[in-house]
Amino acid sequence: MSMKISTRQVDGVTILDLGGRITLGEGSVQLRDSVRDLLGKGQKNILLNLGEVNYIDSSGIGELVSAFTTVKNQGGELKLLNLTRKVHDLLQITKLYTVFDVKDDEAKAIASYAK
C-alpha cells in the first residue's frame, strides 16, 4: 500500500521517481520529507515522475500542492512528469492541472528548467 521513491540527478535537476500510492499517512509523509530534504541540500529544481503512481487521494493531491508552493517560495521549480490518466483526471477536476507545469517527456522537462 505504500509509496516507492527513488532519486536521481540529471543536468542539475533532481528527479524523484515515485511509485505506488500517495495517500494520507505514509505516501504523503514520504513525499513531504523527500522534498524537504532536497531543499535542505539546496536542490531546488525538482521533477516528480508520477508515471508509476497508480493512486492518489485528496491528501496526496494536497501534498503535491504544498510541495509546489514550498519549492516555489524558496526560489525553485517543481514540475510533474508522466501523469497516469487517473492522476491527470483528478488534477483536472480539482482545477490544478493548469497550476502545475506538467510534462510528458523527461528530456524536454529537464531542458525546461531555468539553470
Add this chain to the structure above:
Amino acid sequence: MTAQASRITYTLDSSLDSVNKVEETAEQMARKAGVDDDEIFRISMAVREAAVNAVLHGNAYDPQKRMTASFENTGSSLVIRITDEGKGLDPATLPDPLAPENLLRGSGRGIFIIRSFMDEVHFKQLHPGTELTLIKHLGAAPAGA
C-alpha cells in the same frame, strides 16, 4: 460485523487501517455489482475520502470513538453510509476548493471529490457526529465524466 440481506455494516476504530478496509470493501462491492473499472475507482476513492473525513476530521484518531461503515446494494443503487462520533460537519461552511484563493491550499478537497464522483451525497447530523450517505446509481452515466 452483521450481515442482513445485501447490507454489511462494520464498526471500526479510528485508524488508517480502518480507512483502508472501508476502501477495499467499497471496491469489492462495486466490482461485484458489475460496474466498470473507472467507476470502481471513483466509488472506492469517494468512500475512502468519506472514511478519512470520519477518522481524521470527525473522530480525530480518538481511540474511544468509532466509525461505522455500511454497504448496501439495493439492486438499483450502491448505498454507502459512513458515520463518525465527532463534533459534526456542516457542509455549507466548507470553503470552495476551486475558488482562486483556495486553489493552492494543502487540504480541503475531500468532500469536493466525493461529490464529484458519486451521484448523490447526503449529510446528516447525529449529535454527536456526522453521517455521510454516498449513492451511486447502477446503470447511470458516470459522475464526473
